[in-house]
Amino acid sequence: MKTRITELLGIEHPIIQGGMHHVGLAELAAAVSNAGGLGIITGLTQGTPEKLSAEIARCKTMTDKPFGVNITFLPTTTPPDYPGLIQAVIDGGVKVVETAGNNPATYMPALKEAGIVVIHKCTAVRHALKAQSVGCDAVSVDGFECGGHPGEDDIPNFILLPRAADELSIPFVSSGGMADARSLVASLAMGAEGMNMGTRFIVTQEAPVHENVKAAILAATELDTRLVMRPLRNTERVLNNAAVGRLLEKEKALGADIKIEDILPEVAGCYPKIMKDGDMDAGAWSCGMVAGLIHDVPTVKELIDRIMSEADTLIKERLAGL
Numbered sequence: 510m511k512t513r514i515t516e517l518l519g520i521e522h523p524i525i526q527g528g529m530h531h532v533g534l535a536e537l538a539a540a541v542s543n544a545g546g547l548g549i550i551t552g553l554t555q556g557t558p559e560k561l562s563a564e565i566a567r568c569k570t571m572t573d574k575p576f577g578v579n580i581t582f583l584p585t586t587t588p589p590d591y592p593g594l595i596q597a598v599i600d601g602g603v604k605v606v607e608t609a610g611n612n613p614a615t616y617m618p619a620l621k622e623a624g625i626v627v628i629h630k631c632t633a634v635r636h637a638l639k640a641q642s643v644g645c646d647a648v649s650v651d652g653f654e655c656g657g658h659p660g661e662d663d664i665p666n667f668i669l670l671p672r673a674a675d676e677l678s679i680p681f682v683s684s685g686g687m688a689d690a691r692s693l694v695a696s697l698a699m700g701a702e703g704m705n706m707g708t709r710f711i712v713t714q715e716a717p718v719h720e721n722v723k724a725a726i727l728a729a730t731e732l733d734t735r736l737v738m739r740p741l742r743n744t745e746r747v748l749n750n751a752a753v754g755r756l757l758e759k760e761k762a763l764g765a766d767i768k769i770e771d772i773l774p775e776v777a778g779c780y781p782k783i784m785k786d787g788d789m790d791a792g793a794w795s796c797g798m799v800a801g802l803i804h805d806v807p808t809v810k811e812l813i814d815r816i817m818s819e820a821d822t823l824i825k826e827r828l829a830g831l
């Protein structure tokens with residue numbers, strides 16, 4: 510299957526693994542790239558330029574296919590060393606960067622000068638148009654279903670993707686709620702050139718997370734995610750657990766007066782405890798509604814091969830036969 514995304518990224522299949530904090534390590538990124546998709550290392554999980562450089566080097570020992578690095582711009586008063594992280598990406602010879610969280614305009618000149626393809630992940634058509642206007646090569650359009658930060662507009666992909674198709678001239682991939690061949694074929698029908706998956710890739714053999722994380726997603730249904738931090742306008746879709754229950758109680762009790770300090774015990778620094786140690790109630794962690802469509806733990810290659818072969822059957826038999 511050739512699309513504008515496979516051509517732009519030099520990959521075999523139009524499937525991208527989105528950046529995921531403490532999940533998007535070299536093991537997963539390399540497995541996705543080796544299976545013909547685009548794997549992505551999560552820059553902020555490494556934290557410093559030196560550690561990111563080491564992770565990029567480690568990934569290169571596991572794959573000779575293209576892979577990317579996610580750079581998430583956080584709403585924080587003490588930002589990480591973004592210029593240093595971007596320099597580590599450039600010095601590491603990485604070919605693709607996935608930006609998210611805020612407009613990447615400041616870093617576009619450096620990234621473009623280094624010949625890096627920039628895919629901006631965003632949750633609104635107006636943000637996608639902004640990304641296009643600052644020179645991004647593609648966008649990942651992240652619907653309300655997504656694990657992580659769906660933004661504040663609450664527009665699901667059945668509306669968001671065709672809206673993006675109507676407005677954008679750069680290629681885009683669907684993101685949020687994508688799990689299988691049905692997701693891919695529907696995305697293509699709505700104008701996308703491929704799809705980005707987060708939660709689905711956590712439940713694979715190669716995902717370098719504790720078995721409890723995979724078991725929690727397998728046990729979850731589409732009813733088991735919650736939206737937290739809405740009053741702070743930093744909405745995150747997470748898997749429900751004891752910490753999320755406490756967090757939502759605080760949101761209810763404190764109302765509009767709530768501050769980030771009030772919920773730090775439920776959100777700060779919980780990712781390593783969950784992803785590495787398997788302490789599933791340690792805090793609120795991102796998970797998509799797509800958990801309801803995840804029922805097995807294939808290798809990344811089995812997953813991607815299955816998606817591509819079932820997509821072929823869907824298109825040639827079900828759709829063409831209607």
Ligand SMILES: Cc1cc2nc3c(=O)[nH]c(=O)nc-3n(C[C@H](O)[C@H](O)[C@H](O)COP(=O)(O)O)c2cc1C
Pocket residue numbers: 526527528529530532551579581608609610630651654655656657658684685686687705706707708709794795796797798799
């Ligand atoms: C555990 C987890 C951590 C994530 N961390 C990040 C992150 O650090 N930066 C980012 O841009 N997106 C992050 N995301 C969002 C994913 O890249 C992707 O956009 C999202 O998972 C797509 O929705 P899906 O989970 O329904 O596939 C995260 C998602 C999950 C599930």
